[in-house]
Each structure stands twice: as C-alpha cells, then as structure tokens.
C-alpha cells in the first residue's frame with residue numbers, strides 16, 4: 001500500500017518524500033505544482049492535480065491503494081493570508097475537507113497534518129507546550145487551527161486518526177545538496193539572508209528592533225527540514241502501531257534573534273551581509289520557542305542537525321549551487 005503525500009513537491013514535503021523513500025515506503029505525491037517543483041521529487045509516483053477539485057481527489061483514492069496520508073498542501077504565507085483570507089480558507093480548509101471526505105469514502109483512517117506555531121498566536125509561556133492556548137493572530141494560523149478542530153471530529157465521529165505536527169521555523173536543506181528551499185516569492189529570513197550573501201539582494205531588512213528581547217529583534221526556533229521530515233516517518237509509524245491521535249510541537253527548544261541569525265550567516269558564508277532596520281511586520285510575535293519534549297519522549301524523536309550554524313551551512317550549500325532555485 002502507498003503513502004499519499006499532498007504538497008510533496010514543496011519544500012518540507014519533498015524532504016519528507018526523500019525520508020520516506022529511504023525508509024522503503026511506497027510513495028504517491030499529489031501536488032498542483034502551483035508553488036512546488038517537480039524537480040524536487042526524488043522518487044515515487046507524482047500525480048499533478050489540485051485538492052480543491054473534489055472529483056480529482058476522489059479518483060486518486062479510487063485508483064490507488066492508499067494506507068495513510070501526509071498532508072502538506074496549503075498556502076503558507078502569513079502576509080498573503082491577511083490580504084486574501086478567503087483564498088486561504090478555500091485552499092487550507094476546504095481542500096482539507098475534500099481530502100478528509102475522500103479518505104472517509106475510501107476507508108483510509110490515518111493522516112499526518114502539517115500545522116504551525118502560528119496556531120498559538122502571542123504565546124503565554126516560553127517554551128510553548130502543546131496544551132497552551134491557541135489564539136492565532138492571522139488568517140493563516142486560523143485556517144490551520146480550523147483544520148485541527150475538523151480532525152478532532154473526524155477522529156471521534158469517523159475514526160480517522162491523526163498526528164498533528166506544529167512546526168516552528170523550518171530551515172536548511174537536504175544533506176545530499178539535491179533539494180532545498182525555493183519558495184516564490186520568498187519571505188523567510190534565512191533564504192533571504194543568503195540571497196544577500198549571494199549578491200542577489202542588496203540587504204536584509206530587520207523587521208523591528210524594539211521587541212522585548214535582549215537585542216530588540218524577534219526570536220524564533222529554527223528546525224532543520226530533515227529533522228522535521230524524520231518526525232513524519234515516526235508519526236506515520238505511531239499511527240500504524242497504536243492507532244491514536246496526538247498533537248506534537250516540532251522545534252529545537254532554542255531561540256535565536258534575527259540579529260543572531262544574520263551574524264551566524266556572516267560567519268558561515270564569509271560575506272558581510274548588509275542589514276537595515278525596517279518597520280515591524282504586523283502579527284509577528286516577539287518570541288516563539290517550542291517545547292518538543294512530548295515528541296522526544298513519546299516518539300523518541302532525535303533531531304540530528306539542531307545546531308543553527310549547521311542548519312545555515314546546509315542552506316548555504318543549496319543556495320550556492322542553486323542561485324535561481326530549481327531553475328538552477
């Protein structure tokens with residue numbers, strides 16, 4: 001039987017497909033390629049289509065023997081979600097309902113879902129626990145929380161079991177150098193810093209320097225994409241072994257400020273990397289750092305690349321060899 005990976009041609013999805021293939025899983029990748037890259041799919045069967053198309057998704061389940069779903073497909077940009085929230089509800093919520101409906105009709109009872117630290121909003125404690133309150137400050141986080149709630153009822157009423165993974169800041173690239181981060185447009189801090197190091201961008205804007213943090217810039221928890229990918233394999237096996245639903249944070253439990261990230265990137269690249277202070281971005285919490293104790297304890301998750309210098313080195317290797325992303 002196959003594992004269906006939606007959004008498997010995207011950044012985190014493609015790294016997870018690589019990890020699944022290494023674990024000898026049979027993989028089907030479903031992606032519209034609207035924001036993904038067919039070159040990032042290192043193996044398995046790629047089906048091109050859109051989850052908003054109900055007939056298409058029902059057909060995928062009818063024509064394939066699917067054991068479980070790992071669901072990455074979504075829009076991910078916080079800023080874009082504040083400009084067009086309904087588009088986010090349509091792609092992130094309605095698409096997922098189409099998927100759950102097709103799963104239910106086909107009798108597929110296991111799903112791993114990509115959620116986010118953005119479901120917490122402004123945190124009440126640091127590090128953030130899975131049991132802390134969830135009050136998203138933007139439509140993107142709200143759409144993910146809405147899906148989490150739908151999954152809860154799909155479990156209790158339909159017996160579809162889930163593992164919800166709330167990622168903090170995914171970063172870095174595959175150790176092989178074959179796949180990496182290529183969002184378009186790119187808004188994430190580390191790839192933007194590396195574009196400055198490559199001379200493709202004049203400077204990196206620091207969004208706000210008067211946050212209540214030691215150097216006044218925002219603190220985030222950066223997690224290597226392969227460590228994230230590996231957690232999906234553990235989540236899948238958990239669903240196979242104990243058939244119960246759970247929510248887990250995924251971060252390194254250590255925060256770095258924007259200025260610290262820039263400084264480490266200067267060291268890794270050997271480039272000066274010009275920075276300029278810019279206005280705050282709306283809806284950015286000052287500090288987001290995960291407690292990942294639960295997944296470490298329950299699923300024996302063991303991150304291998306948890307040093308930020310190593311994470312940035314892997315991203316730098318990818319960006320140097322792919323200055324135009326998958327368009328080389």
Ligand SMILES: NC(=O)c1ccc[n+]([C@@H]2O[C@H](COP(=O)([O-])OP(=O)(O)OC[C@H]3O[C@@H](n4cnc5c(N)ncnc54)[C@H](O)[C@@H]3O)[C@@H](O)[C@H]2O)c1
Nearest residue numbers: 007009010011012032034035036050051073074114167170
């Ligand atoms: N990147 C991060 O730091 C981060 C952090 C927390 C959570 N997440 C979540 O992880 C998941 C993957 O993020 P990513 O950074 O890999 O994003 P990405 O944009 O690189 O990948 C998403 C993929 O889904 C596909 N897709 C989108 N809508 C689709 C649809 N309706 N039908 C079929 N395919 C569709 C896109 O073409 C793309 O290949 C998302 O659900 C995101 O919300 C990402």
Ligand SMILES: O=c1ccn([C@@H]2O[C@H](COP(=O)(O)OP(=O)(O)O[C@H]3O[C@H](CO)[C@H](O)[C@H](O)[C@H]3O)[C@@H](O)[C@H]2O)c(=O)[nH]1
Nearest residue numbers: 076116117118168169187188189192205206207218258284
């Ligand atoms: O040019 C930039 C880009 C970002 N930042 C800052 O750098 C930090 C990290 O920003 P990213 O855009 O890289 O990441 P976010 O923390 O905003 O968001 C990421 O992680 C979130 C979860 O923590 C969500 O899931 C979201 O989808 C994902 O993009 C933030 O403080 C941001 O203000 C800058 O100063 N300048």
